[in-house]
Amino acid sequence: MKNFKSIIFQILWLASLFFTPFHLHAQTYGQNGMVVSDNVLASEVGIDILKKGGNAIDASIATAFALAVTHPEAGNIGGGGFIVLMKSDGEVTTFDFREKAPLKATPDMFQDAAGNLIENANSNGLKAVGVPGTVAGLYLAHQKYGKLPWPDLVQPAVDLAQKGFPMTWGLYKAALNMEDWDDSYDIMTNYFRNEAGEIIKPGELWTQPALAKTLSLIRDKGQDGFYKGEVAEEIEAYMKAKGGIITKEDLARYTAIERKPVKGTYKGYEIYSMPPPSSGGVALIEMMNLMEQADLQKIEFNSTAYVHLVAEAMRRAFADRAEHLGDPDFNPEMPLDKLTSKEFAKKRFENIDLKKASVSDSSKFGQLYDGSSTTHFSVVDKEGNAVSMTYTLEHSYGVGMGSAKLGFIFNNEMGDFNPVPGVTNSDGQIGSKPNLIAPEKRMLSSMTPTIVAKDGKPHLIIGSPGGRTIINTVFQTVLNVLEYNMRIDKAIEAMKIHHQWLPDGLVYEKHLMSPDTRDALTKMGHRLFPYNNLGVLMGITYDPKLKVYVGAADSSSEDGAAVGY
Structure with missing residues (x-):
């Protein structure tokens, strides 16, 4: 009977792929709403919430919890992130649920006796884990702007974890890559395996009973189901047993924060993005201001001159990012107005x-390092409420550790702090004061969830994973839409480059830049480094002529999908 139910579930799931109105990796349309995420099942969960009368915040919460089940590389309850919300009346706000350093954290915690950074100390092991913020952030957003009951938004994720879903090829490839991971990555040893110890094959059901239990507690008790009670007790016990420093007190003291967005303009459009401790919004607006200074009518898109100009804008914004930005609660004097001003861009x-x-x-000045295990999704509802949300575990599958009793993976976000005070070098290690480690401080981030508006209504909802490349992939996609009037799928798929000031190199997508352009850039003094793919963008635009939302998921996302209705 159990096998029969499993077969029926898989048949129904596969059938849904053919009769649901979406395209996995192409532009799709929705008159009443749209969800674009890294997993088709999570996007469908969000759309179901919209169909039940939920708003964009409700759909985002449900999608985020579903991604914690279906996209464990980055979807999470063990990490943190940011939300940018534009309400239907044009008001914009943001939610900061970035992870915090534990109370026992110190500025020198990753250094040896000589004051040098211990290799990988700030990314491996449980001391690299920041106090998670995702559950608190989603709960705060719901308390302020949610419409449907909280349990209704978490239940779909509980069902996915408890009943299971067919293993995808993307997850299967990840599982094969983990076969040689040693036992120090405790939870990952059996993460994708069945009771017989075999890796679950594509199409077979993958259930996560421990995660389902944790999600059930969050469903029933709200954020207290994570930050207090048996989950918090198990987190503390696990940390003590494995060398971590997060305690029940750290969890009980964690709070998410609603913050004002950073705002810029570009040729009649309004750009809203995340303020610090995200650096993305400030850098994005600075770069858009720089591009506004150029005569782009005389610079052909993707030409040598264009790539050079974009790289130089990136270089300057990332240098300013490293010198000035950090947690605003620890750095009240950051010159945000200056960095995002037209006057500053003109001088730059x-x-x-x-x-x-x-x-x-x-x-x-310098620049720090970010990991790549981040995911973004974009949501809009029929009333015109829009959400751009990016959340992360830092590296792929975070620190690769977690309690088997709880079923989720912890982040390794402590690596986003500047590890050695005062030491900035050409390799990219940064030691500037704004982002040094301190107890309960939020580490600087590159996440750039963004909403572009036209006449007070959402025109573009965009964001991406990619660690340190996030800012630049979002920047280029925004530029593609606003300056070159590209449709969203083309804007996402167009060639991307990345320059982060330090190390001093221009990263490019190797199959999309011509040899002639590479040679010309080298002669101009650029050091070029090829890369397979930059960013995994999830975007929505609004077509005023058709009065319809248009969405697209980056083709580099194995399981991503835009779903509209």
Whole structure:
């Protein structure tokens, strides 16, 4: 009987793929709402919530919890992130649920006796784990702007974990890559395996009973189901047993924060994005201001001159990011108004040589490192409420550790702090004060959830994973839509580059840049580094002529989908 039910479930799931109105990796349309995420099942969960009368915040919460089940590489309850919300009346707000350093954290906790950074110390092991913020952030957003009951939003994720869903090829490939992981990655040892110890094959049901129990507690008790009671007790016990420093007190003290967005403009559009401790919004607006200074009518898209100009804008924004930005609760004097002003961009633009690459000087300012295990999704409802949400575990599958009793993976976000005070070098290690480790401080992030508006209504909802590349992939996609009027799928798929000031190199998508352009850029002084793919963007635009939302998921997402209705 159990096998028969499993077969029926798989048949129904496969059938739904053919009769649901969406395209996995192409542009799709929705008159009443849209969800674009890294997993088709999670996108469908969000759409179901919209159909039941929920708003964009409700759909985002349900999608986020579903991704914690279906996209464990980055979907999470063991990490943190950011939400940008534009309400139907045009008001914009944000939610900061970035992880925090534990109370026992110190500025030198990852250094050896000589004061040098211990290799990988800030990314491996449980001391690299920040106090998770996802559950608190989703709960706060619901308390402020949710419409449907909280349990209704968590239940779909409980069902997915408890009843299971067919293993995808993307998850199966990840499981095969983990076969040689040693026992120190405790939870990952059997994460994708059945009771017989075999890796679950594509199409077979994958259930997560421990995660289902944890999600049930969150469903029934709200954020207290995670930050207090048996989950918090198990987290503390697990940390003590394995060398971590997070305690029940850390969890009980954690709070998410509603913050004002950073705002910029570009040729009649309003750009709203995440303020610090995300650096993404400030850098995005600075770069858009820089591009507004250029005469783009005379610079052909993707030409050598265009790539050079974009790279130089990136170089300057990332240098300013590293010098000035950090947790605003610890850095109240950050010059955000200056960095996002048109006047500052004008001065910055004046020292761009349009025929020669600048030189990044590590003695003046720098840039830090971000991981790549992040996921983004975009949501809009029929009333015009829009959500851009990015959340993360830092590296792929975070720290690769977690209690088997709880069923989720912890982040390794402590690696986003500057690890050695005062030490900034050409390799990209940064030591500037704003982002040094301190108890209960939020580490700087590159996440860039963004909403672009036209006349007070959402025009573009966009974001991406990709760690340190997030800011630049979002920037180029926004530019593609606003300046070059590209449809959303083309804007997402167009060639992307990345320059982060330090290390001083221009990363490009190797199959999309021509050899002639590479040669010309090298002669201009750029150091080029090929990369397979930059970003995994999830975007929605609004077509005013058709009065319809248009969504697209990046083709580099194995299981991603835009779902509309």
